[in-house]
Amino acid sequence: xxxxxxxxxxxxxxxxxxxxxxxxxxxxxxxxxxxxxxxxxxxxxxxxxxxxxxxxxxxxxxxxxxxxxxxxxxxxxxxxxxxxxxxxxxxxxxxxxxxxxxxxxxxxxxxxxxxxxxxxxxxxxxxx
Amino acid sequence: xxxxxxxxxxxxxxxxxxxxxxxxxxxxxxxxxxxxxxxxxxxxxxxxxxxxxxxxxxxxxxxxxxxxxxxxxxxxxxxxxxxxxxxxxxxxxxxxxxxxxxxxxxxxxxxxxxxxxxxxxxxxxxxxxxxxxxxxxxxxxxxxxxxxxxxxxxxxxxxxxxxxxxxxxxxxxxxxxxxxxxxxxxxxxxxxxxxxxxxxxxxxxxxxxxxxxxxxxxxxxxxxxxxxxxxxxxxxxxxxxxxxxxxxxxxxxxxxxxxxxxxxxxxxxxxxxxxxxxxxxxxxxxxxxxxxxxxxxxxxxxxxxxxxxxxxxxxxxxxxxxxxxxxxxxxxxxxxxxxxxxxxxxxxxxxxxxxxxxxxxxxxxxxxxxxxxxxxxxxxxxxxxxxxxxxxxxxxxxxxxxxxxxxxxxxxxxxxxxxxxxxxxxxxxxxx
Numbered sequence: 001x002x003x004x005x006x007x008x009x010x011x012x013x014x015x016x017x018x019x020x021x022x023x024x025x026x027x028x029x030x031x032x033x034x035x036x037x038x039x040x041x042x043x044x045x046x047x048x049x050x051x052x053x054x055x056x057x058x059x060x061x062x063x064x065x066x067x068x069x070x071x072x073x074x075x076x077x078x079x080x081x082x083x084x085x086x087x088x089x090x091x092x093x094x095x096x097x098x099x100x101x102x103x104x105x106x107x108x109x110x111x112x113x114x115x116x117x118x119x120x121x122x123x124x125x126x127x128x
Numbered sequence: 129x130x131x132x133x134x135x136x137x138x139x140x141x142x143x144x145x146x147x148x149x150x151x152x153x154x155x156x157x158x159x160x161x162x163x164x165x166x167x168x169x170x171x172x173x174x175x176x177x178x179x180x181x182x183x184x185x186x187x188x189x190x191x192x193x194x195x196x197x198x199x200x201x202x203x204x205x206x207x208x209x210x211x212x213x214x215x216x217x218x219x220x221x222x223x224x225x226x227x228x229x230x231x232x233x234x235x236x237x238x239x240x241x242x243x244x245x246x247x248x249x250x251x252x253x254x255x256x257x258x259x260x261x262x263x264x265x266x267x268x269x270x271x272x273x274x275x276x277x278x279x280x281x282x283x284x285x286x287x288x289x290x291x292x293x294x295x296x297x298x299x300x301x302x303x304x305x306x307x308x309x310x311x312x313x314x315x316x317x318x319x320x321x322x323x324x325x326x327x328x329x330x331x332x333x334x335x336x337x338x339x340x341x342x343x344x345x346x347x348x349x350x351x352x353x354x355x356x357x358x359x360x361x362x363x364x365x366x367x368x369x370x371x372x373x374x375x376x377x378x379x380x381x382x383x384x385x386x387x388x389x390x391x392x393x394x395x396x397x398x399x400x401x402x403x404x405x406x407x408x409x410x411x412x413x414x415x416x417x418x419x420x421x422x423x424x425x426x427x428x429x430x431x432x433x434x435x436x437x438x439x440x441x442x443x444x445x446x447x448x449x450x451x452x453x454x455x456x457x458x459x460x461x462x463x464x465x466x467x468x469x470x471x472x473x474x475x476x477x478x479x480x481x482x483x484x485x486x487x488x489x490x491x492x493x494x495x496x497x498x499x500x501x502x503x504x505x506x507x508x509x510x511x512x513x514x515x516x517x518x519x520x521x522x523x524x525x526x527x528x529x530x531x532x533x534x535x536x537x538x539x540x541x542x543x544x545x546x547x548x549x550x551x552x553x554x555x556x557x558x559x560x
Contacts (some may be wrong), residue, residue, distance in 0.1 A: 013331075015324040018520045056328065057343060059177045060304060061276055068167075070279040073176035073192045081330075089304055103196045122169075122192035123199075125183055 001122035023047035055079035140244035142170020144196035144422025151442025183432035259346030268382035283378025293321035295382030300329035312404035336385030396499035
């Protein structure tokens with residue numbers, strides 16, 4: 001008799017609502033992926049995204065050359081691939097921008113070759 | 129001494145002060161904002177992570193972006209403000225004394241005042257961690273200001289005490305700046321902040337969350353060398369023999385926020401259980417014409433709720449100045465709002481009986497987390513006059529309810545309302 005085996009290849013904690021369901025990703029004997037443990041559609045969508053292509057919004061600061069403050073806070077304008085975060089952080093750490101800056105200004109276009117841009121989170125005037 | 133006169137003076141230009149100022153200006157009155165920092169914006173300027181504005185703007189903004197929206201509005205409306213100006217005294221007749229470098233001591237007389245001073249962080253002294261006083265011990269917010277605004281790294285290897293959102297956010301921030309965060313230590317048996325932060329700030333980076341532990345010694349004389357952590361039992365007493373040493377050169381404390389009410393207290397206003405001023409349903413304190421909103425009134429979790437509360441305070445201050453200021457009124461009969469079972473505190477502290485026909489916004493927090501709970505309002509005779517089911521309750525999430533006491537047929541003789549959060553008598557699967 002053929003045995004039915006399913007391996008758990010990942011466990012994802014859903015963060016969409018306070019319930020925090022644990023979604024398990026399993027492979028059945030035909031090699032197909034099954035998602036189990038979610039209790040709503042948003043949870044399944046979140047778990048699928050997290051499993052296949054986890055993305056995060058990156059927020060940090062960039063050095064400013066002649067601004068009223070030495071740093072300007074920045075963000076990616078869309079979520080970027082989680083495994084590109086380190087590359088993006090390295091690039092940000094070696095970038096210096098100039099004041100004046102307006103909220104929304106693109107400071108680094110297509111960061112590490114991705115679709116997303118690094119934009120300023122606030123206005124920053126030049127130093128007096 | 130320079131003297132100013134205005135309709136409404138606002139102390140603090142953070143999220144609360146800015147939103148209140150916009151409402152006062154829109155209400156057609158003169159307003160003046162007094163801010164001690166070098167720029168407008170308040171604490172969200174240093175909260176460079178995203179997650180702000182979901183309710184207010186239906187977008188997920190970073191803290192600085194949220195502040196910038198209000199700063200732009202204040203500038204667009206030409207609202208006057210003073211920066212680097214520290215209010216040192218507030219008197220019962222609504223006179224403010226403040227200092228700044230250009231003018232020295234100044235006096236501001238106003239018909240109404242809105243308190244929006246925010247809150248401060250609990251410190252090591254307040255929680256009595258033994259040890260010498262080496263450098264390298266900071267509160268999490270202090271460290272956040274250094275890293276995100278001044279461009280200074282407080283250290284290289286960190287332990288963080290407290291798993292509230294600010295502690296977890298800083299764990300990730302420091303990791304992103306190349307530091308090593310050895311552990312986040314939490315005295316409760318569960319994480320204090322949002323699950324989302326536990327996943328995205330700690331689990332994503334393999335930072336251990338050690339629950340039911342606290343720090344019982346700081347090592348080092350000139351610079352911190354490490355900490356001893358100990359397990360705690362259900363009474364939060366140290367479990368002897370459970371001590372572990374963690375080496376680090378910096379300790380961050382994320383152990384609570386306290387509304388900043390020195391000025392309020394010295395003016396003679398009453399403070400309540402939660403360290404914020406006693407207020408009625410109009411957010412008016414025990415001093416006539418002085419209103420309070422934002423973290424100075426009660427520590428909020430969402431800045432959107434600070435904004436909503438501040439808008440109400442602004443609108444109410446305008447109404448006061450236009451209709452009541454200068455008149456001889458007595459704030460008469462009231463309904464006291466009392467925290468009941470599993471409720472930490474309730475705002476407002478009391479309701480004016482004459483306002484019973486209006487929608488009242490109640491805000492409160494539970495003492496213990498739980499699921500499948502029932503929120504109940506009981507009158508002076510212990511009758512349940514209102515209830516509402518809630519699937520999840522946790523101390524770190526403030527609960528807000530809008531209730532019209534007249535519509536729920538409150539007994540006109542009722543002078544006392546008790547709000548409690550209890551287990552549901554039957555188990556029902558239902559949506560919030």
